[in-house]
Amino acid sequence: GENVEQHPSTLSVQEGDSAVIKCTYSDSASNYFPWYKQELGKRPQLIIDIRSNVGEKKDQRIAVTLNKTAKHFSLHITETQPEDSAVYFCAASISLDAGNMLTFGGGTRLMVKP
Amino acid sequence: DAGVIQSPRHEVTEMGQEVTLRCKPISGHDYLFWYRQTMMRGLELLIYFNNNVPIDDSGMPEDRFSAKMPNASFSTLKIQPSEPRDSAVYFCASSLDRGRNTIYFGEGSWLTVV
Numbered sequence: 001g002e003n004v005e006q007h008p009s010t011l012s013v014q015e016g017d018s019a020v021i022k023c024t025y026s027d028s029a030s031n032y033f034p035w036y037k038q039e040l041g042k043r044p045q046l047i048i049d050i051r052s053n054v055g056e057k058k059d060q061r062i063a064v065t066l067n068k069t070a071k072h073f074s075l076h077i078t079e080t081q082p083e084d085s086a087v088y089f090c091a092a093s094i095s096l097d098a099g100n101m102l103t104f105g106g107g108t109r110l111m112v113k114p
Numbered sequence: 115d116a117g118v119i120q121s122p123r124h125e126v127t128e129m130g131q132e133v134t135l136r137c138k139p140i141s142g143h144d145y146l147f148w149y150r151q152t153m154m155r156g157l158e159l160l161i162y163f164n165n166n167v168p169i170d171d172s173g174m175p176e177d178r179f180s181a182k183m184p185n186a187s188f189s190t191l192k193i194q195p196s197e198p199r200d201s202a203v204y205f206c207a208s209s210l211d212r213g214r215n216t217i218y219f220g221e222g223s224w225l226t227v228v
Contacts, residue, residue, distance in 0.1 A: 034216070043205060043219040044157070089157065101170070102217060104157040 002027040004092050006105025014113055019080050021108045023090035024072040030092040033066060033073045034102070038087045047088075048075070080112045118220035120206050126226045132194040135223045137206030138187055147217065148181055148191050149205040157205075163189065196227045 003026040013019050023033075034049035050057045050064045050073065057064050061080075066073040077084055087109050091102040119138040127133055139146045147162040161171040163183045171181070178197070183189040193200055203224050209217045 036219075043221050045219070046216055049216065101159065101162065103159075106156045 002030060002092055002094070002103040004090060004103050004105040006090050006108055008108060009106065010109045010111070012111045012113065013080050015080060015082060017080055019075075019077045019084070019110055019112075021075045021088055021090070021110070022072060023074070023092075023105050024070075025092040025103075026071070027092070027094065028068075028071060029094045032093045033064070034091050035062075035064060035075050036089045036091065036104075038089065038107075040086070044089060077110075080110075082112050082114050085110055085112045118206055118208050118218055120204075120220035120223050122223055123221060124224045124226075126228065127196055129197055129227055130195045131227075132192065133196045133200075133225060133227075135191040135204050135206075135225070137189045137191070137220060139189070139206070139208030140218055141187070143208035143210055143218075145209045145217075146183060146189050147207040147209075148189070149207060149219075151203045151205060151222070152201075160191070193225075196225075198227045201226050 004023055006023045011019055031052035035047050036044035037047045038044040048059050048062050048064050050066050052068055055066055061078050063076045064073060087107045089107050090105040093102045118140055121136045145162060145164050148160040150158045150160055158173055160173045161181045162169055166183045166186055179193055181191045191204060203222045205219050205222045207217045207219045
């Protein structure tokens with residue numbers, strides 16, 4: 001099955017700096033790559049996703065890039081703010097008739113220091 | 115829509131007791147997922163349903179765990195008998211059918227088995 005590796009496990013940045021989180025996946029058939037943000041004690045919430053037919057997607061201060069050849073994708077957060085502090089999870093799935101099974105990475109704890 | 119609704123939000127129970135977690139998916143969603151989150155193992159998919167039918171329960175840790183979905187608006191995850199190692203946050207999530215992969219999580223049920 002699919003295996004998703006996420007790095008780093010923790011990331012500390014100064015407010016205003018950029019943060020980059022990287023994920024690799026094993027199954028070349030995966031074609032959907034969402035990113036979830038989980039604040040302490042809260043549920044994971046989708047912040048951005050990308051499908052395999054595009055290489056980059058942006059939404060204000062966050063962007064995701066995808067390299068299908070190398071089987072890796074990254075989350076970029078620019079101009080980080082203290083409220084960006086959370087655990088971020090990447091995931092990958094194959095959209096099949098059988099369903100939308102997501103395999104999650106291990107998570108990255110991002111700390112933004114004011 | 116109120117989103118995915120889970121109950122109870124918090125439960126503390128003694129080892130050996132039966133635990134029942136409940137979930138109401140977002141109205142109209144065809145897929146329902148049960149995830150378990152722990153520090154050691156991250157987010158694990160336990161089981162998922164499509165149109166109330168269990169599709170893949172390979173993530174269910176052992177026979178003490180069972181899940182049902184008697185109708186489109188209700189699912190349960192039962193642990194009997196519970197053990198301290200079952201302590202975790204259990205998330206229910208739902209999504210629309212293929213082509214709409216976004217998975218929406220509930221607030222989670224925080225289970226502590228003492």
